[in-house]
Amino acid sequence: MKTKVNKTTEAGSDIDHVSAAVSLSVKTYRKQQKLSLDELSRRSNVSKGMLVDIEKGTANPSIAILCKVAAALGLSVADIVNVSDDPLAHVIEANDMPILWQGEKGGQARMLAGTTGPDMIELWHWEMQPGEHFASPGHPQRTYELLHVAHGTLTLTLDDRVLQVRCGNAAVAKTEAPHTYANLGDTPLVFTMAVAEIHG
Known part of the structure; x- marks a missing residue:
């Protein structure tokens, strides 16, 4: 079952709409799988307090936390921010593409589209102003990222x-x-x- 949340922003989903979508999705999928908050916390390695705040819609979880929670539920991040679907083809409207990272100087990362998990593919659009950076603690094994730079120079650091x-x-x-x-x-x-996470 897909949980859909209506979004009405013009330039992409703002933080309140993303929080509402994540809150409803995590709560719905957790209950469908009959998981307690304690068990989801154990599986995801995310604190129970953070999970409570996510389900209340009062948290602003990082991309890393969203990845952990999604993986623990056997989902993709796209599933819990509502940009994935089941049909053979479907259109995602511009104002349904959530902004999941915002830099301190105005940069942003928007998830354009994604498939349902646990094996998943995501498509992202990133904009970074000079001096901005984003750090990820790493993803599950067999996660690959393909990047294409349209403007400027990306410095990618992976291990050393x-x-x-x-x-x-x-x-x-x-x-x-x-x-x-x-x-x-x-x-x-x-x-x-593009991010691909392959479990099989």
Whole structure:
């Protein structure tokens, strides 16, 4: 069963709409699977207090926390922010694409589309202003990210390896280890990222 939440923002889902969607989805899927908050906390390695706040709609969970909760429920992040669906083809309206990260200087990461979990593929649009960065603690095994830079230069750090991905170039990364995306340049950075998580 898909849980849908109506969104009415013009430039993408704002934080309140994302929180409402995540709250309803996590609560619904957890109850469908007959999991207590304690058990979901144990499976996801996310504190029970954070889970309570997520279900109340008062939390602003990071992408890393959303990944952990989704994986513990056998879902994708797209499932719990409502940009996945079951039909062979469907359209996702621009104002249904949630912003899941916002940088301190105005950058943002928007999930454009995604498939249902646990095996999943996600499509993201990232914009980073000079000096902004995003750090991830790493994803489950057999997670891959494909990146294409449309403007600026992306500095991708994975373990001890640093890659400079310049405008027009692409990169492939196996992102089980902690990694960081950063804009160390003096112009805005724009890149598209596909994430594939394969369990089979």
